[in-house]
Structure formats: C-alpha cells, structure tokens
Amino acid sequence: MTRTLAAAAGTLLALFATACAATQPARTADRVTGRTTPITLDGDVSEWTGDAPVRALADQHHLFLRFDPDTGDHAIQAAPFTTRILIDADDRPGTGTPVAGLGVDLAVLLSPPNAAGGIGIGSEVTIYAPAGSGVSAGHADIGFFFLPSHSAPAYEARIDRAALRIENARPVRIRVEQTDTSGAVLWSGQTEATLPRADPAAIAPTGDIPRKPADALRVLSLNVLFSAPLQNPDAFKRTLAAVNADVILFQEWFNTPQATIQNWMNTNAGPGWTVIAPNASRGVAVATRVPVLEVIPAPLTDSGPGRNARFVAAVVEGPAGPTIVGSLHLKCCGGANSAEDIRRNEEAASINATLADALTRHPDAAMAIGGDYNLVGTRTPLETLAQRLAADGGDLEPVHALTLGDAAAVTWVDEKSRFSPARLDWILIDSQRSTIRRAFTLDTRRLTPAALQRLSLEPLDSQATDHLPIVVDLAR
16 A cells, blocks of 8 residues: 555544444354354345345444445446445545535445546545545455445445554445446435444454365365466465365366376375366366266367367265266356357356266266356356256255355455456355355465464465365265
8 A cells, every 4th residue: 555545544544433324234143253243245135134225334344335226237347337336434525525415535436437438347446535635546455345246136345444444433424326428327325334443353364274074075166377386386285285175176277288287286286186187278177086987078069169168077986975076167257248248158058068968977976066157247157057957957056155264255356456356266066965064265364373374374375366265065
C-alpha cells in the first residue's frame, strides 16, 4: 500500500462505524474457524433474512453486503453496465464525494467505465478523503470480493475492516447501484449497517489441515499456473506433502509431457504415483497412488474444430471403492452467454457424455470430477456436466468447501488482477454413492504459525499459483 493510500485508509479508519442492522440473523459458529460470524461468503444467500434489495451486516473484522439487482443475466465483472458499491462511512453527506445524498468515502466499481467511454471488466476501488479527493486502490487493499463469480439473481460481498483499519463505531450507509455508459441509474438500493468495534486480532490465522480419515479417498484438485512446479518445486512439494492426497487432479501442466510430470512427482512427491496425462497441450493430468482400473478415453465431441475439451479421467480403486476421478479445465474468460460461455457448455456436455459412457462399464463407481470450471459467465456449464450422472438418475452435486481458517468459498486469488477473488474451482460428486467426510480449500496465509511449523509449510506457499487447492475426503 502506498503512503498516499495508507493515509487515505487512515482517514477512513476514523469514519467507519457501529449501528445494528434490523435484519441481522442469529450468529452461528463457523465450522472452519470456530469463530462466530453472521455470514459465510459462499454465494449461497439463504442465510440472509429480510427482503430489501440491499442488505448489510458486520462483525469485528468484516462488513458483509447482499444485493439483488434486477438488470438481467450478467456476471457483474463482465457486464454491459457498471455495478457501484458506495459506502458513506461517517454518515455525513458533506464529506467524501456526493452521490444520491450520501458522502461516499469508499467506492467499489465492478465492470467500471473505461478510457474509451465504454464499460470495462474487473473491479476498481477508490478511497475518498473528507474533502472529496480520491485515491485509487485495488481489491486486495480492502480485502474485497463477492460470490458467486457467475451471473446470479443475488450476490454477497465482503470487505476486510482490518485492511482499512476500520476500528471505530458509528452508523454506515451503503448504496448499490447499476449504471450505463452515460451514468444513468438502471437499478439501485440503499441500506444501513452496524459495525461493532473492530478486533484486529480476529483476523489472525486460525486454520489447520485435518488428517485424512483411514477409510476415505482424499482427492485434491489443483491448477498449477502454467506448469509453475517446474520453476518453483519447493512450494508445491510442501503443499502436496501437507495435504497427503490419494488422487491429484491437475490443471495447467501446459505443454508438459506425461513423462515430465511423472518425473516431477517421483522427485517431489515420493514413489508410488501413477500419472495419466495423454495430451501435453491440454495441461490436465490425474496423479494417483491408488490402483488404476481403467483410463477413460478423452471426449471425442468437439466444441469447434480442434477444440476437444481439456479433460482426463480414470477409474481408481481406493478405500471408498471404485471411483471415477476426472480433471477438467473449461474455457476461460467471457461473460454470460458469450462465445466463451457457450464453448464451456459444449465442453461440459462432451465430458458428461464421456462420464455417462464410463458408468455403463462401472455402474457402482463413485465419482469426483474436479478442476477449473471457469464459471465467470453463467452456472450452466456446471449444471450441464452434472446432469443425470448420479446413481438415482439425478445430478452430481458440488462439494461445499470453505477455506481453512476463513468462512469463504474462494478458490482463485490474484492480488494484482483487475478481477477480485473468485470461485473458479469445483469438485462434483455423486452423494448417492459416497459420503463427504471433510472438504476444504487451503490457503497457507490462513494457517496458524503452529500448523505451518507442524506441516513444514511456509506462509506464502499458496502464492505459488493463483488457484487454491480444493480437497475432499470421500467414504462409502
């Protein structure tokens, strides 16, 4: 954080406040951290009460927002309009920058206006001094993110009070609006929040990696960011050892032959691993240290000339019995119903057909299909892939995995990106054929010093890639 930004944040510290939201739900114990928190930031807004289009809650370390826009089926970081989250931190219209009767001290813009006079992508943050001058910041400077990352009728967002040193207590007013290129308001809503006095100690890391149950198959999905293990083996070596998975679903081993990945695993993960990566250009691989019963042929259906889905799968035998495990990497980028989104759905359909065919040969097999789903448009590709693959003819279900040490379902973090943290990585399972013993994502920045020492991890090991490992323990 620059000195100017730090000064602006210091000004903001004196502004943020305490006033209790009338719709505040009962606090529940976060099953990951053991703390009490009003909201788990996972994109599921069912825990929010009330029916206002904008709602806000707070605890000692976060400000939470929910907003239900009515501007159509668009992912709001790649939309034809701008979503503006405006916070009047001191409840004084004469300070900050004036908007609709508020004196805005902090503004977060999603799909902000661009230099060409149109609408851009990603996010933009501005902190305003009392006199109205603004200082640009990044989403990481205020710990901002929202879920879901795909288009949805409702979103929930979070801002880290500690990052802005928001300590004092007074009323806070929040406005969320969506505007077109001319600045005309398409939709808006406004609310107030109550911030108790901040507790910086509440932000301290609290997580630890649970031990793998003896009767479960531990499956890890990990995007390794353009074959980053070849350049930075130590961080990945420590992470794999700490997680202690039976099966690893890799993505982004781009242009890396199977023999090279196998050699890396032998060197850095120990003996006994079998690597399945038949196509080096696609970057997907399955590594397993339980027996392989069958390598499943790759999808043959193209989503376009030369565009076979990036997918590899196998049937393995483990403590949970025969399990179809698959690693996928759907097309990136684009917004809702864009060409990229359509291609993601076509790829998902071809993977679904491949898995349905495999089930004819292994009708009792459990299933874990993980990877980088890239759901930055619609949720449709995940739903397409899941269709009718469960034992009862129903759909596969997403694993609910929260970050150890945090009540959030983020799986992708790039502090330098225009895009705020997102949930791009998913694992689908058949809940009729297996039971989840534990599921989590791992961010070493959220682990306790004692846990890091016991697991031989470094605090910044998770920065070796922009994706967080997602883990599930499956038992019969």
